[in-house]
Amino acid sequence: MTLLEFRDVHVTYTGSRGRVPAVRGVDLALEAGQVLGVAGESGCGKSTLAMAVLRLLPKSAEVSGEILLDGEDLLTMGWGRLRAVRWTGASIVFQGAMHSLNAVQRIGRQVAEPMLVHDKDLSAAKAAKRAEALLERVGLPPSRARSFPHELSGGQRQRVMIAMALACDPDLIIADEATTALDVMVQAQVLQLISGLVKERGVGLVMISHDLSVLSATCDTAAVMYAGKVVEQGPAHEVFARARHPYSAALGAAFPVIGDPASRRNPGGLAGDPPDPGRLPEGCSFRPRCAVAVERCGEASPELLEVEGARLSACFVAQEGEPVVLG
Amino acid sequence: MTEVPPPAGGAAAPPAGRRARRTSSGFGRYLLKHVGGAAVSLLLVLFSSFFIFRLIGGDPIDQLTRERPVSPEQRAAMRAEMGLDQPMVKQFWDYITGTLTMDLGDSFQYRRPIFDLIVERLPATLLLSGTGMVLAVVLGLWIGTRSGWRQGSRYDRAHVGTGLLLYSAPTFWLGMIVILVFARYMGLFPVNGMRSPSTPPDFWSQALDIGHHLVLPVLTYTAVVYAGYLMIMRSSILDEIGSDYLTTARAKGLRDDEVRDRHAVPNALLPTVTLVFLAIGGVVNGSIVTEAVFSWPGLGSLFVQAIFYPDRPVLQALFVLFSASTILAVLAAEILYWFIDPRIRKS
Incomplete structure (x- = not known):
């Protein structure tokens, strides 16, 4: 049975700037004993997604869709049941442990x-x-x-x-940027510890990070999020080795490859900032920063579709079978 | 591998044994610093009290002898008796040494040792403002916590509104309203004083009678001051709301009131400790106006009488007493912080 399943999850914040969609229709699934990595820049909705699982978002956030934990919808269960599920069904390793304690x-x-x-x-x-x-x-x-x-x-x-x-021996652990603030040595120890515990106890782990090297080292499957949507998904090592979405490719290229001087001198950064979720561009939300965009990208928003085997991509170019990296 | 905590002051991390010693010497330094500060404040109060009340001017003998014909010889005798013929430096020296040895001199008005007057009246004051202070602090912190936790709710708006209204009401005015309503019209409580002369002398009748007299002054005192604690606690809670550790507590499955009482309140209480200790220090002088309105036989009404007389030695002594109790209470708060706020020990 699937341990954790997101079904068309939307999260919309209502504030002084009106309604801001932070998560826009996410479908993801995780089996027990597996590690799911969620990658993306700050503000792409990964932490919001994590907090939505235990309904820890502020009241101004409106969550729709279904989040199933062991087949039970967390979004519709009563408060008493939810309190019982919190920490026993799923627990969270928060980012910034100083303030979280x-x-x-x-x-x-x-x-x-x-x-x-x-x-x-x-x-x-x-x-x-x-x-x-x-x-x-x-x-x-x-x-x-x-x-x-x-x-x-x-x-x-x-x-x-x-x-x-x-x-409380939870079935699922969500690690939200759990190692981001740590130096590399400590990060490696903590990662080792977490993966060891997953293997030893057979729990499911959702690992949220903007650091692809962390995710590729620990995850079975990976999902890359951009502007509140999953834009690419597949086996972790494949996603990071051969991206099928220009955003994942750029995210991967932003980290210099050790032992490759060319990449160190020229880290393939990505110009511009992620779009303001309150004012998303027409069509594909990544189009303004995309190097391979075609005319069609400005007209419609691409769906997350299978491109090969277990690989999913929300890019028209990749869906046509073209390479998503220039040069 | 085991990690060591970041050492204080950048030195190498000390082993456990040395750590403990460093902590205790840290406490010694901390204590010395604050006791020193308090001692300086006390000395300043002691000095200024002598001069402030001499600035009022006037010859005490005129006040003592008003409307009575007195011969110059008699005036000189009185002057000598009260030590007013001494040079200023001698008077000052006598005042300092006297105060330090608990010999506060005699009251002009009562012609009795001030020390005895204070000892007689202190219990009445402690009873009134002690009761009122405990009620005000408990009520203020209790309501303030709930107000802040539900900011903007009907509960919050109603309590902040009521509290501030009472807070801004002049004590003497509120006291008179209370007397009018509860004593005059409803006849539920005595108008003033602490005892009725007709009460039987046995302990329980006396206690009941004092309790009966105590209700209205305590009500007035509490009503005026509790909003201060309410507002501080409320804003202190507001500072904590939205903190990550509260999200952690919620994620653990705690009920909302458990999150509030176990996590938010202990953190929010820290800034209010000074305030509560100031209140404890203020118990001695706390309710001057309330005592005056209700003719409560405590230090407050003694102070008011001494102002009108004017009874300089009494004013002098009470000023020092009131200030000293506040200074010592703040000192106690500082010392307490060392034990309740683990973060102070680090810095």
Whole structure:
């Protein structure tokens, strides 16, 4: 059974600037034990999508479609059921662990809290023991349970977030830019830790990042988002090795390839900014920044269609079978 | 591999044992700094109190002897008795040493040691403003938390409106309205004072009688000051709303009130600690106007009487007492911060 499924999910914020669509019809699926990577620039809707899963978006956000966790629609379930599913069905490793932890509460208590919330029979002493065991599991000394967040380094705090996410043995973990703020060495350790836990426990993992190198190292499938839509999807290594959408290609080219001096001197950046979601261009939303755009791109918005095997792309050029990279 | 926390001050991270020692010496420095500051403030208050009330001018002997014929010899005798014939420097020295040894001199008005007057009247003041302060703080923090958490709701608007209305009402005016409504028209409570002479002397009758007298002054005092705590707590909660750690708490499956009480409130309470301690310090002098309106026999009405007399030694002593209680309360707040806000220990 599919662990997590997004069906035509739309998220629209209503604010002083009117209605702003942040996510515009996303369909994605994830099996247990698999890792799904979601890539894209800031503001493309990836974090909004992540927060929509546990309905953590502010009231100004309107969510439509279906988000199924083990076949149960999270968007329509009652508050009581939703609270029960939060953290036991799916948990989140938030970005920016300094602010995501309560500054005036000890680490151990914060890790133990969800256990006590979801298991009324559990004693505080037992929960504290289990919290210490979790800290040990993510490579922190159990004595750290008595520390406050500011007494830890960035990497340690991110480990605490992971330990916390594991507290209720969830079926699904969402890692939202979980390693972005960390230096490369710590990032590698944390990634290794996360992938190890996925294999060991058979949970599903949604990994959200703008860093393709992180995603290609850990994910089974990858989805690239642009302006609130999935523009390319497929097996991770294929998406990043041979992009079938000009945006994924540009995203990949923005990272210099180690050992290739030519790419280092000339990182293939992408001019311009992602479009303002309040004023999207006509036709394909990527057209203004696209190097391979054809006339048709200004007229209609391309659907996400199969281009070969398990590869999906929302690009007219790729759907014609043409290469999406110039030169 | 184990990671070490970023060491304070850029030095190499100390091992656990040395860390503890550094923390305690850190506390010593912190304590010394704040105790020193408080001591300086106290000295300034002590000095200025002597001069401020001499600026009012007038010869105390004129006030003491008004409407009575007194011979120059008698005036000189009184002057000598009260130490007013001494040179200013000597008077100042006597005042400083006296105050430091709890010998506050005699009141012009009562011809009794001021220390005894204060000891007599302190319990009445502590009872009135202590009760009022506890009620105001609890009420203000309780409502302020809920107001801020639901900003813009009907609850929020109603409470902020009511609170500010009462906050801006002059105490003497509100006190008179309260007396009119509850004592005069409804006849539920006594108009003024702390005891009725007709009450039997046994403990329970007395306690009940004092409690009965206490209701209206406490009501007035609380009504005027609780909005201050409400507004501070409200804005403190508003600062926390939208913080990432609250999203974390929600994601964990906590109920809305659990998110508020377990996570938002402890963080929002930190800035209000100083305020609460200021209130505790203010208990001693807290309700001067309320005491005057209700003829409550405490330090506040003693102060008001001393102003009108004018009873300079009493004013001097009360000024020092009121200021000292505030300074010491703030000092206590600073010390408490060390223990409740783990972030202070870092800086």
